[in-house]
Amino acid sequence: MLWYVIRRLLLIIPTLLGLSVIVFAIARLLPGDPVGLAAGPNATPEVIASVAAEFGLDKPIPVQYWTYLTGLLQGDWGVSLFTRRPVAADLAEFVPATLELVIAALLIAVVVGIPLGLLAAIRRDGIFDYLTRTVSLGAIAMPRFFLGLLLQLAFAMALNWLPLSGRFPLIEFPPDRITGFYTVDALLIGDWHAFGLALQHLALPALALSLSPLATILRMMRASTIEVLQQDYILTERALGIPSWIILFKYTLRNAVSATLTVIGLYVSWLLGGTVLVETIFDWPGLGLYSTQAILGQDFMPVIGVTLVIAMIYLVTSVIVDILQAVLNPKVRLQ
Amino acid sequence: MNLTRRALLGGAAATAALAHLTPAALAQGSKVMVLASAVDIPNFDPHVATGYAPAMLFRNVYDPLVRVSGNPPEIEPGLASEWTMSDDGLTYTFKIDPAAVFHDGSKVTAEDVVWSIERILKLQRGNAWMIAGVVEPGTTKALDDSTVEFNLAKPYAPFLQVMIWMFIINKAAVEPHLAEDDGQAWLMTNIAGSGPFTLGRYQTGNLYQMMRAKNDWHANGGNLDGAIWKITRETSTQRLMVERGEAHMAMDLSAEDMKALEGKPGVDLVYEAEYRTFSIKMNTQDGPLQDVNLRRAISYAYDYDAMLAAAGPAELMTGPLPTGILGFDPELEVPRRDMEKAREYLAQSDYAEGGFTLTARYAAGYENMRRWALILLETLKEFNITLDIQPTAWPDIVSSVATPETAPDFHFIFQTANYADPDNIAYAAYHSSRNGTWQNPTYSSPEVDALIEAARGEVDADARAALYGEFQRAVVADAPDLFGVLEKRKLALRDNVQDFVFTPVAANAVELLPLSLG
């Protein structure tokens, strides 16, 4: 078991290495030349050449890659062409924002999806069951950006219940950084006022992001619960007069955890990609917004950095999910 | 930054959790003005960065020798309390205000000015092109602690106008961080100025906070404690922020946003003419548009009325210069839609039959440019020419115009006058030395070059105006551009913002100094 975990974690390294080659190649071989812009609108050819030299872009691409890789090993993720800021510092700023959003979305999906799925299974083929199944089918097909817009339209523009966009009120300072998650940091320092503000800003984007995994969790939970309910031993226990909520709790708990894990495994990549759209709509200062700006500006280093970080989050999560699945379910063999 | 998170808000901190949602919540609290803008401030070095958002920062945390204010814009004292020009227009002498101090408390000296000017000339970045060839390295002298003398290489009429963009840096503060790059790395993220504000917390791509400098020396300032430059990419979000009282000023509103804000309580709308031109530049060195008659035909066929209707509050340009600027000729005859004339010119060109495709490129995301491109597409259909519209990322546009072969046939471009002088647009957009840049990819005419150079060296205003008159006629005859529109600057302000004076020079790089919140 331990050996398996170590091996899986070690395998992440060559994967990232291979990925860095591919992403670097994509970023550098495709057309487009932002150096002219980085040098400024009225730059002379000499200035443009000096900017290219400053960033090492005048060297052959393999040399550029080697420089990048050796820097990466020392924690240097390169420098943005436009802002000239170290990519590592930007990432440290934006990664917690995105993780906070993604985790909040998963929380909503689990907390709402599991009970709804259970309920749908118990009241199988009832109105509630049909309703949730239809809505959940629609939820999976709903474009996140359209949903985000509709939520904004309803809760921010029309009803004015929640803020339109952003992560925190402008004229207030967010809680001092401990984890970088505003909600967690506010709780850690016991600042309920800040916690409330952070939560209000988090609500709509997290909701927009959560709908698809919520629907999936709901469907899985329903299916597995129906399976459980049809087992002979359940029928027996029922016949013995054990209260049905105890039976349910006993046998569906594992299903709930397993469904949650599966959905996390399935949706990590989807959620990280989905933040691009949701962060754009809600002006959420995270990886998605950062990568969109970088991609549109063809700013290589941030693009490569973001991709590697996202891949890393994805790979580590997959390992954790696999291990937890195995721990929970001895039938799954780790190889 | 040793500011506690409550310090900014002061007594208003105790507001209920939902308070920020109620309009006018900002007004009750501190004197912090929130400005919503789509443009980021990637670099804090006033001698390197350009664009209106960095310009806003520099205007507030740094000081130039002179400032500009009002409409029409007037030169006003900045760091220099007074100045003189010699009769030949070659020597300018500035007296530095004795009260002027940097944020670290040290006095601003003539030595700082000389050092800053030399740094600008050495780096050749940012706004250095404005004084290139006019101020030579080593010619600027500190006569004493508070007197600076500029010795120009040739007379240069717009000299004072461009000096508003030459910001003075605290030499002593930068010197320990000079390194190999003249302090570029350090100044990129640090401020060493004397402006009325200093930079507080900031987050790239999100927000920048300015705070009143502790030892602010400027007289006649307003009551602002600080300001926040909030990056808000969607103009509709900017509009809603002003409407809800979450922002005091929105910088990039569209005509539709302005219309939606009309009559909303607590919102003031500003529509002002500005020296910001839009034109469609044609490729005069490659492809069919080398043919002047085809260019004229298109100039007469383009539907200017539709363009104006799609633009929102705007007026059509009359020739290459913005309306109202020195030397502008209101009587100038420019092409307007006249299909008969257009067909005449087309018949004289080598392309009377059409049957080919031209390309048009504009910076992706500019809604109005998309509309104008569609109008051009309609126009060209009448000549049996197809238009390939390519919304393109701005970096790619900049690199594509480097050579005539890679430049598009139609190049869509907004240009903002950085200084209130015709030389700005004339030189940047029509002088052949600027070929290959986004302001003038291909147009080159020895006659026009000579007129521009003569006008920039002429000190007598009437003689200059006459030269610019000739310049305008020469350019119109060549038809290098479809002269487009001057969009009105559209700003929305909360009505508690006081003493706002519109200045048509980079109007959205707002100077905070005179402003107050009521």
Place this chain on the structure above:
Amino acid sequence: MSQTDTTLPRAQLARSARAEARARAIYRFRQSWLSVIGLAIAVVLVAVALLAPWILPYPDDVTGAVNPAVAFQPPSAAHWFGTNSVGQDILTLVIYGSRISLLSGLTVIGLALIIGGALGVIAGWVGGWIDEVIMRITDLLLTIPSLILAMAVAAALGTGIWNMIIAITITWWPTYARLVRAEVAAKKQEQFVTASRVLGVGPMRLIGRHVLPNIVTPVVVKASLDVGFAILLVASLGFVGIGVKPPTPEWGTMLAEARNYMPQYWWTAIFPGTAIFLAVLAFNLLGDGLRDVLDPRTRR
């Protein structure tokens, strides 16, 4: 003599068995009313896309005609879905947009199938280091969220429908390569394949006649589900501003533009947004239904 005697009834038997299976499948499909709805929407969508040139209320708007005088008209008898910022009829643009979305969605899946399928067959059949290389690249590409990868490639290639299709295909083929490889590798081990190889049947023939037909079902199910998601990705690219060139109407691009006019000109957003939703929904339901029909084992 004996040949005809034995093959005829067997063929007949097989045919009737197949017919019965088909009848059962259709029954299963029709039983699921959601799949029928999906099929109905998809049929309407395809019909609208095919008939577009004849049913457009304002055909000129598709090629970029502008009419600022009637900008931002709310929905009315003349303009069922209202007009946009330059006075174009939104119904017209939405109808024509169905062509763009369907065309790119189907092309992406088609290309991904061909590329991914070919590489999957090679990897699964040949094995060895070729298999290793192909599958490692596949794994690598699958670690990047497809939207981000597609954005990066599309941004670098520039706007335009084909650039967009290329970008999305690059992100999509790996899933098919993986699927096809797994099936081919499994089939390769089966006895009849081994037997045929011993008998000297060529690999092309073997793959084409015996292996590929057996993996059609999972691939078709996946492809029909994927068309919806490909349409969604196309719209997403349009939404972030890396889509088609004007004047081509595309749903995601229309929605992105409409964002600037919320909430007062809501119709500019609601109709293209709903169109995206319906198209994705249709192919999702259809795919679900097909899975129930063709691949009942995986039914939940």
